[in-house]
Amino acid sequence: MTDRPVAEMSFEEAMKELEGVVSQLERGDVALDDSIRLYERGAELKKRCEAKLKEAEEKVAAITLDGDGQPAGLKPVEGL
Structure with a gap:
């Protein structure tokens, strides 16, 4: 365990x-x-992991793909 x-x-x-x-x-x-x-x-570490996962999921969800499956841009994520 670290003190970080x-x-x-x-x-x-x-x-x-x-x-x-x-x-x-x-x-x-x-x-x-x-x-x-x-x-x-x-408990603190678990909370941090959950927050970082949620942050990553929101970033992924914000990426939209065009008809060719290429990233077409970003759209706003609800609540941000």
Whole structure:
């Protein structure tokens, strides 16, 4: 686990650390206080991953294709 702020992490960085947190919690050999801290960090990491995925999905959804299957431009994404 790093001390890097979750808000600064890329999707890949957050996912890798989240996998490490889950692994530590599943082993069950972590003290209670550390388990709580890990769980809180894991919740933050999960939220970051979900936000980055949503952001990527919105970007993909905004791309429209012309009749030849080529990107024709961008259209506004609802809510942005």
